[in-house]
Amino acid sequence: MASSLKGPTPQQHDGSALRIGIVHARWNATIIEPLLKGTKDKLLACGVKEKNIVVESVPGSWELPIAVKAMYSASQVQASSAGGGSAGDLLASSTTDLTALSSSVASQPFDAIIAIGVLIKGETMHFEYISDAVSHGLMRTGLDLGIPVIFGVLTVLNDEQAKARAGLLSGSHNHGEDWGMAAVELGVKKGA
Numbered sequence: 001m002a003s004s005l006k007g008p009t010p011q012q013h014d015g016s017a018l019r020i021g022i023v024h025a026r027w028n029a030t031i032i033e034p035l036l037k038g039t040k041d042k043l044l045a046c047g048v049k050e051k052n053i054v055v056e057s058v059p060g061s062w063e064l065p066i067a068v069k070a071m072y073s074a075s076q077v078q079a080s081s082a083g084g085g086s087a088g089d090l091l092a093s094s095t096t097d098l099t100a101l102s103s104s105v106a107s108q109p110f111d112a113i114i115a116i117g118v119l120i121k122g123e124t125m126h127f128e129y130i131s132d133a134v135s136h137g138l139m140r141t142g143l144d145l146g147i148p149v150i151f152g153v154l155t156v157l158n159d160e161q162a163k164a165r166a167g168l169l170s171g172s173h174n175h176g177e178d179w180g181m182a183a184v185e186l187g188v189k190k191g192a
């Protein structure tokens, strides 16, 4: 049962002028999918326009830091050159409509990028090494780029903990909603 003491005190911010990137891993897709939906639904509820939400995917959480850096850098180039190509070239995935991406990317760099992954403890130390490297890598990427990188990586010990944090169990909370809220708040405050 989720504790009522946890979670951030919500603040309302207007996301209508923001462009938000989402990079998600494809490992543990049955958990990633509801987390991604919860994140996108919250962004839309905060006023972010659908065309200004750009989603890319990578194989696993280990690739998230470099993918965030590539996504942001490409959006900067696109915004300054105002057209031609698309931010998703390096990270083009079957889920991205490059035509839409090119038209929206040319407008402005991302105001925040959300990195989503699910790491589930196995029999080896692999979990610990990836969790540690990815958390430090995402923090460093945000500080290096000077943009909010939202930490949307679940590091859980079993499948039940993962399902609970994706809102898949009765009475459980989808943490993707928190990540969407954080992206809008930091995107607004960064530009203030």
Ligand SMILES: O=Nc1c(NC[C@H](O)[C@H](O)[C@H](O)CO)[nH]c(=O)[nH]c1=O
Binding pocket: 025, 026, 027, 028, 059, 060, 061, 062, 063, 117, 118, 119, 120, 121, 126, 127, 130
């Ligand atoms: O091992 N478990 C996981 C995992 N491993 C793959 C890793 O992130 C990377 O993609 C490969 O090592 C290739 O670089 N990636 C996850 O997102 N969750 C896991 O639970």
